[in-house]
Amino acid sequence: MRHVAQRAGVSLKTVSRVINEEASVAPQTAERVTTAIAELGFRRNDLARSLRQGSTSATLGLVIEDLTNPFYSTIAQAVEDASRPRGYMLITGSCEEDGERERELILALLRRRVDALLLVPTSSENDHTWLAREVGDSTPVVFIDRPPDGMDADSVLVDNAGGARAAAEHLLAQGHRRIACVADLPSLFTASERVAGFRAALADAGVPMPDERLRVGVHGTADAEAAVTELLALPHPPTAIFTGNNRLTVGAVRGLSAHGGDVALVGFDDFELADQLARPVTVIRHEVLRIGAESARLAFRRLDGFDGPPQQIVVPTELIPRGSGEVQPSS
Amino acid sequence: MRHVAQRAGVSLKTVSRVINEEASVAPQTAERVTTAIAELGFRRNDLARSLRQGSTSATLGLVIEDLTNPFYSTIAQAVEDASRPRGYMLITGSCEEDGERERELILALLRRRVDALLLVPTSSENDHTWLAREVGDSTPVVFIDRPPDGMDADSVLVDNAGGARAAAEHLLAQGHRRIACVADLPSLFTASERVAGFRAALADAGVPMPDERLRVGVHGTADAEAAVTELLALPHPPTAIFTGNNRLTVGAVRGLSAHGGDVALVGFDDFELADQLARPVTVIRHEVLRIGAESARLAFRRLDGFDGPPQQIVVPTELIPRGSGEVQPSS
DNA sequence: TTGAAAGCGCTACCAA
DNA sequence: TTGGTAGCGCTTTCAA
Numbered sequence: 133m134r135h136v137a138q139r140a141g142v143s144l145k146t147v148s149r150v151i152n153e154e155a156s157v158a159p160q161t162a163e164r165v166t167t168a169i170a171e172l173g174f175r176r177n178d179l180a181r182s183l184r185q186g187s188t189s190a191t192l193g194l195v196i197e198d199l200t201n202p203f204y205s206t207i208a209q210a211v212e213d214a215s216r217p218r219g220y221m222l223i224t225g226s227c228e229e230d231g232e233r234e235r236e237l238i239l240a241l242l243r244r245r246v247d248a249l250l251l252v253p254t255s256s257e258n259d260h261t262w263l264a265r266e267v268g269d270s271t272p273v274v275f276i277d278r279p280p281d282g283m284d285a286d287s288v289l290v291d292n293a294g295g296a297r298a299a300a301e302h303l304l305a306q307g308h309r310r311i312a313c314v315a316d317l318p319s320l321f322t323a324s325e326r327v328a329g330f331r332a333a334l335a336d337a338g339v340p341m342p343d344e345r346l347r348v349g350v351h352g353t354a355d356a357e358a359a360v361t362e363l364l365a366l367p368h369p370p371t372a373i374f375t376g377n378n379r380l381t382v383g384a385v386r387g388l389s390a391h392g393g394d395v396a397l398v399g400f401d402d403f404e405l406a407d408q409l410a411r412p413v414t415v416i417r418h419e420v421l422r423i424g425a426e427s428a429r430l431a432f433r434r435l436d437g438f439d440g441p442p443q444q445i446v447v448p449t450e451l452i453p454r455g456s457g458e459v460q461p462s463s
Numbered sequence: 464m465r466h467v468a469q470r471a472g473v474s475l476k477t478v479s480r481v482i483n484e485e486a487s488v489a490p491q492t493a494e495r496v497t498t499a500i501a502e503l504g505f506r507r508n509d510l511a512r513s514l515r516q517g518s519t520s521a522t523l524g525l526v527i528e529d530l531t532n533p534f535y536s537t538i539a540q541a542v543e544d545a546s547r548p549r550g551y552m553l554i555t556g557s558c559e560e561d562g563e564r565e566r567e568l569i570l571a572l573l574r575r576r577v578d579a580l581l582l583v584p585t586s587s588e589n590d591h592t593w594l595a596r597e598v599g600d601s602t603p604v605v606f607i608d609r610p611p612d613g614m615d616a617d618s619v620l621v622d623n624a625g626g627a628r629a630a631a632e633h634l635l636a637q638g639h640r641r642i643a644c645v646a647d648l649p650s651l652f653t654a655s656e657r658v659a660g661f662r663a664a665l666a667d668a669g670v671p672m673p674d675e676r677l678r679v680g681v682h683g684t685a686d687a688e689a690a691v692t693e694l695l696a697l698p699h700p701p702t703a704i705f706t707g708n709n710r711l712t713v714g715a716v717r718g719l720s721a722h723g724g725d726v727a728l729v730g731f732d733d734f735e736l737a738d739q740l741a742r743p744v745t746v747i748r749h750e751v752l753r754i755g756a757e758s759a760r761l762a763f764r765r766l767d768g769f770d771g772p773p774q775q776i777v778v779p780t781e782l783i784p785r786g787s788g789e790v791q792p793s794s
Numbered sequence: 795t796t797g798a799a800a801g802c803g804c805t806a807c808c809a810a
Numbered sequence: 811t812t813g814g815t816a817g818c819g820c821t822t823t824c825a826a
Contacts, residue, residue, distance in 0.1 A: 133819065143797045148821065156795055173596065178574040179520060180819035183510050184802050191554075191575075199543065205536035212530065212557055221571060223522075223554050226543055240552060243509040244522075265504065385739050405734075408716050410741045464803065474813045479805060487811060511803035515818050 133174065140168040151176055182245065187270070192431065193241035194224045194250045195234060196276075203378060203401065203420055204252065207276060210424025211250060218432065220247070231257030238263065248272040248431040253281070255320040272434035274427045278321040279444070286430040288423050288445045292322050292400075293329030295416040295449030296374070299398040300333035302414070302451055303372045308396060308461045312345040312363050312370035314356055314380050323348070326376045326400055345370050356383025357390075364391050371461035372396035378403045385409060396459040398451075407454050414457025418449045464507075470499040482507055513576065518601070523762065524572035525555045525581045526565060527607075534709060534732065534751055535583065538607060541755025542581060549763065551578070562588030569594065579603040579762040586651040589613070603765035605758045609652040610775070617761040619754050619776045623653050623731075624660030626747040626780030627705070630729040631664035633745070633782055634703045639727060639792045643676040643694050643701035645687055645711050654679070657707045657731055676701050687714025688721075695722050702792035703727035709734045716740060727790040729782075738785050745788025749780045 137147045142161060149157050150165040157165075168174075182189040192215055196204040204226075212222045223241060227234035234254045241249060249271055253260060255278075264283030267273060273280075275287040303311050313330050316323035327348060334341050344366060347359045356375065360383065363370055373388075373395060375381040381399030388395055389410060399406075402417035426445045451457075468478045473492060480488050481496040488496075499505075513520040523546055527535040535557075543553045554572060558565035565585045572580060580602055584591060586609075595614030598604060604611075606618040634642050644661050647654035658679060665672050675697060678690045687706065691714065694701055704719075704726060706712040712730030719726055720741060730737075733748040757776050782788075 144819090145797060145821080146795090149796090152821090158795060161795080173599075175570070175597075176574055177514070177576060177819050178571075179510050179514050179576050180802090181821075182802095183508070183514055183804085184819080184821045186802070189510060199530075199536045199540040200533070202531070202533065202536075205530045205533075205539075208536075208555070209530040209557065212555070221554050221556065221575070223552050224539070224543070225552065226540060239506070240509075243507055244552070245508060245510050266506070268504070382736065382739075385736070389739060403736075405713065405716070405736050405740065408713075408720060408740050409736065410739060475803095476805080476813060477811090480812090483805085489811060492811080508803050511818090512805075513818095514820085515803080515805045517818070 133176075135172055136165065136168045136174050139172065140164045187245065188247055189245045190220050191244065191246045192220050192222050192248050192250060192428070193238075193244075193246035194222055195237050195241070196224065196226055196252045197254070198226050198228050199224065201379070202403065206420040207252075207424035207427070210421045211428045214425055214428030214432070227254055229254050229256060235262075239266070242266060242271065246271070247435055248274065250274045250276060250427050250431060252276045253278050255317055255323075258282070258319070258321070272431050274430050276423060276427050280442070284442045286434070286443050286445075288426045288430065288447065290322070290418050290423065290447050291449050292325035293332070295400060295418065295451075296326040296329035296376075297333040298449065298451045299374050299400065299416050299457075300330045301337075302453075302457055303374065303396060303398060304333070304337050304339065306372070306396065306458060306460055308372040309339050310345065310368060310370045310461070311339070311341070311372045311374065312347065313341070313374045313376070314350050314359050314363075314384060315346075315348045315376035316351055316380065318348050323376055330374055350380060350383075353379050353383035353386070356380040357387040358383075360384045360387030361391070364388075364393065364395065370395065372398075372457075372459070375399045377401050381406075381413060381415070385411075385413065394459050394462055396457055396461075398457040402452065411456045412454035414454045415452050416449045417452050418447050423447055464505065466503055467496065467499045467505050470503065471495040518576065519578055520576045521551050522575065522577045523551050523553050523579050523581060523759070524569075524575075524577035525553055526568050526572070527555065527557055527583045528585070529557050529559050530555065532710070533734065537751040538583075538755035538758070541752045542759045545756055545759030545763070558585055560585050560587060566593075570597070573597060573602065577602070578766055579605070581605045581607060581758050581762060583607045584609050584612070586648055589650070589652075603762055605761050607754060607758050611773070615773045617765070617774050617776075619757045619761065619778065621653070621749050621754065621778050622780050623656035624663070626731055626749065626782075627657040627660035627707075628664040629780065629782045630705050630731065630747050630788075631661045632668075633784075633788055634705065634727060634729060635664070635668050635670065637703070637727065637789060637791055639703040640670050641676065641699060641701045641792070642670070642672070642703045642705065643678065644672070644705045644707070645681050645690050645694075645715060646677075646679045646707035647682055647711065649679050654707050661705055681711060681714075684710050684714035684717070687711040688718040689714075691715045691718030692722070695719075695724065695726065701726065703729070703788075703790070706730040708732050712744060712746070716742075716744065725790050725793055727788055727792075729788040733783065742787045743785035745785045746783050747780045748783045749778050754778055 225237040261282035378401035556568040592613035709732035
């Protein structure tokens with residue numbers, strides 16, 4: 133910038149004014165500066181700009197589990213879409229369910245002075261009291277998919293219990309009475325909420341849910357496939373299965389297709405090609421893009437100065453019948 | 464940091480030394496500084512650090528088409544995985560096939576002084592002469608999935624022609640002679656390469672490929688579904704179809720499943736659940752994670768000082784038979 | 795309309 | 811082992 137000023141024969145400040153399109157620069161002067169910029173291939177250093185301007189770096193930090201899971205990459209896309217029109221960029225980090233890594237990622241983002249932090253907290257370490265201490269109220273934090281624990285913050289959740297209840301009621305309505313539930317680690321908020329909603333619906337209908345049909349702590353597709361296989365081998369196998377998330381549903385699809393029977397299946401989370409499988413899968417759908425969009429909205433609202441109490445947004449769910457959930461009980 | 468120095472009763476420089484774990488600080492002094500840091504909740508400002516240190520911001524910039532496409536999000540994940548151990552973070556931007564947006568994203572990343580730029584160039588504007596001017600040889604650039612045009616740079620490509628040729632030869636081996644090809648916009652490097660490889664294989668076998676069976680410029684799943692539907696309505700419909708990428712394959716699956724016939728299908732790119740569809744899909748697979756990993760490797764090699772000529776890495780492909788590609792011609 | 799000087803938070807360099 | 815000073819590239823403040 134100094135070079136530009138020299139070449140244009142003006143002061144640093146004038147160059148700054150031209151770059152930032154401030155008013156009150158004589159057209160002639162501006163012209164000279166613009167020419168010098170072009171000739172020198174000058175490009176503003178946004179790092180220095182951020183430093184001088186104080187807090188804002190026009191950057192959002194997003195911490196998720198894993199970009200290869202469509203659920204998270206869709207959220208990332210939605211947050212980015214909301215950031216672009218405001219001139220913000222997005223730094224993304226995956227912590228892959230490792231609490232320590234999450235912590236390091238967050239600290240790295242804060243050191244880079246991101247303006248806000250969007251966070252899918254790891255299941256392993258829910259307590260974010262330390263984060264509250266770290267950020268004080270200087271950096272807005274939004275919790276995604278799981279509620280804040282140990283601190284006050286905005287959050288965007290899915291209607292986990294409601295969706296799971298809808299799944300249960302749907303299967304009950306088909307006449308199923310031996311219904312199994314395959315869910316992720318109980319430490320995972322979404323998993324426990326969904327199990328709770330599911331069980332509540334069965335209880336309301338007076339339908340028992342013995343332990344042998346409740347498989348919690350199942351993690352990943354391979355594990356889910358194994359769990360389903362075991363369920364089918366029970367003396368009184370379930371006539372219907374509910375799976376608690378998209379990964380588990382994929383595993384169940386594999387397990388059921390290997391088995392060849394006609395066990396009903398309803399899965400939480402929609403996924404591409406669910407309707408094109410050998411047995412199209414009935415799912416509990418929710419708008420993932422909206423989760424990301426709402427998260428970004430909450431963050432920007434804080435950046436715009438809003439200082440009200442933390443808000444919690446709950447994204448609704450919807451049951452999409454595709455066949456696998458409409459199978460009648462066979463025995 | 465000044466406050467920390469005051470509280471610990473030492474100089475700025477000493478605090479800096481402690482933070483950066485430089486040697487030559489008396490344990491006692493370090494202790495006092497550490498305590499002060501903890502008490503004040505001090506956190507280093509990496510923006511200022513980067514500014515002072517000159518070029519490096521410990522950040523990589525990644526520009527892709529669209530995070531919701533598993534192909535790109537997998538690349539992003541791989542690049543991030545390679546960055547973490549070196550302490551680099553990743554800023555990702557999606558340009559969604561818009562050349563102008565790509566340009567703006569790249570400029571924004573350069574203004575933030577990313578250390579290297581990893582880029583899936585848009586199909587619409589291949590010429591990156593302007594980029595060569597912008598970066599000079601200060602910022603390494605790696606082109607992903609499509610070769611550099613208008614500048615010298617490292618690149619990581621897939622063996623497009625070879626994979627497409629393998630698909631064609633596989634279908635020919637099943638006895639197919641009326642084979643259709645559904646491909647993306649010809650301006651897309653990968654699309655034209657795959658079409659070329661496919662046609663070359665048919666030509667080598669003396670099998671004709673009339674225009675009516677060559678559908679280029681097909682973009683997205685809906686468009687692909689329509690194209691397949693039209694192909695099936697031809698007076699002499701194809702007995703086999705090759706689709707040029709994962710999106711087109713998904714569309715073709717829908718088109719074929721609505722049709723109900725037994726037309727063979729081979730798709731370029733593997734995708735989850737391809738083996739669980741009503742008709743498991745034979746695909747040309749390649750290691751997407753490796754594409755991202757190699758890209759990061761090339762970038763870091765430049766950052767480590769390597770100054771040799773641009774390198775081009777070609778990731779191999781492999782045909783995975785799953786059923787849809789092994790259907791015999793029906794007529 | 796333009797410029798000079800100070801300073802954002804940090805590290806490099808040299809001196810003690 | 812420790813400290814002082816200068817300066818990264820920009821913007822802010824105030825003065826001309």
